[in-house]
Amino acid sequence: MRQGSAIPRMSSQPFARRSILIVEDEYFLADDFAAAFRRLGADVIGPMCDIDEAQVLLRSGQPVDAAVLDINVRTEMIFPVARMLRERNIPFVFTTGYDKASILPEFADVPHWEKPVDVMSVANVLATMVGAR
Secondary structure: OOOOOOOOOOOOOOOOOOEEEEEOOOHHHHHHHHHHHHHOOOEEEEEEOOHHHHHHHHHHOOOOOEEEEEOEEOOEEOHHHHHHHHHOOOOEEEEEOOOHHHOOHHHOOOOEEEOOOOHHHHHHHHHHHHHOO
16 A cells, blocks of 8 residues: 555544434434434434425425435325425435335335334435435
């Protein structure tokens, strides 16, 4: 190895200077996501437990770099928010208490986790998606 060359390393804060939107109505899981993303350097938006609130935020123009979306939030499906994110080319993942059949075909390509969720697994995949942008 040449003197002065460095081996690239994965940052311990892959979300530094990134805003992550969390829409999740299960309090403890939402809190776990928020804490994990903050440890990884993110500015956390939310957690929100209301789909209308998430849509208002996205319409406001506030910067969002990525999102974690619960598919069913207070008995409402999250797909309108997912569409808004997709239109803006913002990466996102789903969490769900349901099986894959609950995901609309238009979102079949979106990574998803069935609950209970491994929060760090979600964060790692989202970090890769954000890094690829």
